[in-house]
Amino acid sequence: MTSASCGILTVSDSCFSKEKEDVAGKELEKAVTEAFPDYRIVFKAIVPDDRQEIINMLNKWVSEQCNLVVTTGGTGFSPRDVTPEATRSVIEREAPGIAYAMISKSLQVTPMAMLSRAVCGIKDKSIIINLPGSTKGALECFSFIRGCIPHAIALVTDNKSAVMKDHKAVQKQEQFEPSKVATDNVAERPRESAYAMFEVDEAVDLMLEQGSIPASTEQVPIEKALHRVLAEDVLSLDDIPPFDASIKDGYAVRAADGDGPRKIRSILAAGDAPTSMPLQKGEAVRLGTGAPIPAGADAVVQVEDTKVLVQEGGEEIEININKAPVKGQDIRRIGCDVAKNTVVLLRGERLKSAHIGVLAAVGKSTVTVYKAPSVGIITTGNELKEHYEELKPGQIRDSNRLTLINLLKEYHYLCNDYGIVRDEPNSIKRTIATVLTGNDILITTGGVSMGEFDFIKRVLIEDFKATIHFGRVNMKPGKPTTFATLIFNGAKKLVFGLPGNPVSASVTCLLFVIPMLRCLEHASVWQFPTIPHVVTTSKQNSDPRPEYVRVIVSYHDGKIVAKPNGGQISSRLNSLVGANGLMLLPKSMTPSKEYLSKIILISDLQT
Numbered sequence: 114m115t116s117a118s119c120g121i122l123t124v125s126d127s128c129f130s131k132e133k134e135d136v137a138g139k140e141l142e143k144a145v146t147e148a149f150p151d152y153r154i155v156f157k158a159i160v161p162d163d164r165q166e167i168i169n170m171l172n173k174w175v176s177e178q179c180n181l182v183v184t185t186g187g188t189g190f191s192p193r194d195v196t197p198e199a200t201r202s203v204i205e206r207e208a209p210g211i212a213y214a215m216i217s218k219s220l221q222v223t224p225m226a227m228l229s230r231a232v233c234g235i236k237d238k239s240i241i242i243n244l245p246g247s248t249k250g251a252l253e254c255f256s257f258i259r260g261c262i263p264h265a266i267a268l269v270t271d272n273k274s275a276v277m278k279d280h281k282a283v284q285k286q287e288q289f290e291p292s293k294v295a296t297d298n299v300a301e302r303p304r305e306s307a308y309a310m311f312e313v314d315e316a317v318d319l320m321l322e323q324g325s326i327p328a329s330t331e332q333v334p335i336e337k338a339l340h341r342v343l344a345e346d347v348l349s350l351d352d353i354p355p356f357d358a359s360i361k362d363g364y365a366v367r368a369a370d371g372d373g374p375r376k377i378r379s380i381l382a383a384g385d386a387p388t389s390m391p392l393q394k395g396e397a398v399r400l401g402t403g404a405p406i407p408a409g410a411d412a413v414v415q416v417e418d419t420k421v422l423v424q425e426g427g428e429e430i431e432i433n434i435n436k437a438p439v440k441g442q443d444i445r446r447i448g449c450d451v452a453k454n455t456v457v458l459l460r461g462e463r464l465k466s467a468h469i470g471v472l473a474a475v476g477k478s479t480v481t482v483y484k485a486p487s488v489g490i491i492t493t494g495n496e497l498k499e500h501y502e503e504l505k506p507g508q509i510r511d512s513n514r515l516t517l518i519n520l521l522k523e524y525h526y527l528c529n530d531y532g533i534v535r536d537e538p539n540s541i542k543r544t545i546a547t548v549l550t551g552n553d554i555l556i557t558t559g560g561v562s563m564g565e566f567d568f569i570k571r572v573l574i575e576d577f578k579a580t581i582h583f584g585r586v587n588m589k590p591g592k593p594t595t596f597a598t599l600i601f602n603g604a605k606k607l608v609f610g611l612p613g614n615p616v617s618a619s620v621t622c623l624l625f626v627i628p629m630l631r632c633l634e635h636a637s638v639w640q641f642p643t644i645p646h647v648v649t650t651s652k653q654n655s656d657p658r659p660e661y662v663r664v665i666v667s668y669h670d671g672k673i674v675a676k677p678n679g680g681q682i683s684s685r686l687n688s689l690v691g692a693n694g695l696m697l698l699p700k701s702m703t704p705s706k707e708y709l710s711k712i713i714l715i716s717d718l719q720t
């Protein structure tokens with residue numbers, strides 16, 4: 114993606130007068146940065162719903178060659194909504210297709226979309242796009258049209274090489290070779306799975322052996338480094354503390370002077386430069402915690418162990434040291450927390466708040482971190498509809514996509530969403546190719562079991578020459594979990610074919626996808642913490658698979674307690690709502706017998 118400059122203009126009387134916070138503007142900024150990491154947001158402003166003010170700002174940004182201007186607000190029917198009129202005065206050529214795309218997609222969400230009057234158009238090398246004022250509406254509309262933006266910018270800026278690249282990609286898509294997967298001989302389908310059954314640990318090992326996508330790194334300011342994985346060993350650029358410092362509020366003294374009276378020579382607060390004139394016999398310097406120790410002093414006596422002997426106008430002139438001090442008492446020596454040039458953080462550590470604090474303390478303003486692999490997701494199934502769409506008989510709402518995207522987000526991974534794909538080999542092939550063009554990793558859900566409409570494995574093998582490393586795992590839920598690798602446009606790609614059942618998809622994402630992403634990101638910790646746990650069962654399990662029971666784990670009276678979170682059928686996603694652990698029940702348990710097993714902690718222990 115080539116770089117471009119962007120501006121975000123919030124049009125709102127109430128945001129302009131600071132009566133309301135500009136949430137839409139801020140969220141749009143995030144969405145643009147996330148969608149186009151190479152673009153620079155160079156302009157941001159809030160103007161009132163005033164036609165001339167909008168025109169002035171748009172003209173100013175256009176004259177400064179801002180490639181993409183998105184406005185939010187003022188596109189509706191109320192008397193002060195004038196953003197479309199102002200935009201129309203500025204643009205030279207209208208781009209009605211963008212506005213149309215937003216309205217037609219938005220109508221699937223709400224009939225109110227027909228009240229949008231958004232205008233989109235071009236002036237010079239700038240594209241101006243009006244978005245609604247509501248945060249949800251603005252983000253939704255942006256998501257509907259963001260795909261066309263890079264090509265539109267390449268065209269208006271006359272970037273011939275980018276335009277050619279885009280055209281080639283489109284032509285390639287148009288020269289689509291149909292899937293090789295045959296659908297006409299259902300009677301001949303295998304009656305037994307062609308895939309060997311692996312135990313979970315074996316499958317994890319097979320998967321990790323394939324974890325060799327080249328990892329790239331980037332420099333980020335430490336303010337933006339939270340949750341990233343360090344790609345360098347960090348050396349302290351300074352001693353901490355950088356000078357001998359007091360641990361207490363009190364007096365710097367010479368220990369050899371013992372107890373008894375001291376004349377106050379001067380005062381040192383935290384932040385004052387250390388004095389160079391050595392402290393003389395019988396003298397003390399009054400100081401605060403963190404203040405530098407004056408020359409000649411070798412101990413600090415806390416204020417609680419002293420008494421005032423002489424004072425003048427509220428000033429301490431002479432004090433008494435009640436107890437003889439010990440040399441070095443209450444002094445933090447230079448470099449005692451961290452010595453200069455020593456390693457303070459190790460490559461592979463995931464940065465949390467304390468890491469960022471250490472980076473700040475040792476004088477690092479940027480760090481090198483690993484880039485996480487890029488992930489794209491599709492869900493498959495003819496029965497699936499978007500959660501906001503109306504259902505016809507036989508249809509269900511797609512819950513897997515949003516669950517998995519957000520599950521990955523909980524573990525700090527972003528995931529590009531490629532929508533729902535029908536159970537049809539050509540559609541699956543085409544969408545997989547699109548995902549693999551822009552991502553290192555593909556996650557699919559559904560279509561991996563024994564059904565005649567379960568095409569994922571076959572498309573991967575027949576159309577992409579994938580190697581299936583495992584296509585069945587001995588676990589409940591998650592039996593048909595599939596992991597494959599393939600070469601696409603010369604690059605190695607990883608594919609996780611997760612089962613369609615909602616719990617199975619989430620549990621296998623936790624047990625396979627997240628550990629693999631952590632390894633690919635070079636994180637030193639990739640496994641979830643486990644707690645050894647004794648388990649029993651009251652009834653003979655008819656299913657011989659080891660089971661990952663979704664549990665609420667807590668700590669009561671010195672014991673770990675794991676409570677199954679309701680019904681455990683693979684379709685009941687509520688078993689994961691509030692669950693913080695997966696309790697492993699070994700296969701073929703005899704009722705009432707105790708087994709030493711484990712709980713995998715997927716979030717914090719509840720106490």
Ligand SMILES: Nc1nc2c(c(=O)[nH]1)N[C@H]1C(S)=C(S)[C@@H](COP(=O)(O)OP(=O)(O)OC[C@H]3O[C@@H](n4cnc5c(N)ncnc54)[C@H](O)[C@@H]3O)O[C@H]1N2
Nearest residue numbers: 492494511512513559560561562563567592612613614617
């Ligand atoms: N003959 C056999 N049938 C099945 C076997 C088997 O070994 N032999 N395995 C069962 C197991 S275990 C699982 S798990 C499921 C997995 O099936 P698929 O991965 O092929 O998934 P689908 O058939 O497409 O869907 C299964 C189920 O999940 C619902 N689903 C799918 N996608 C979504 C979504 N995005 N959001 C919400 N719900 C979704 C779908 O409607 C089905 O009810 O296969 C068993 N069958």
Ligand code: MOO
Nearest residue numbers: 590591592617683
């Ligand atoms: O293994 Mo499936 O995931 O039982 O539901």
Ligand SMILES: [Mg+2]
Nearest residue numbers: 560562564567
């Ligand atoms: Mg199926």
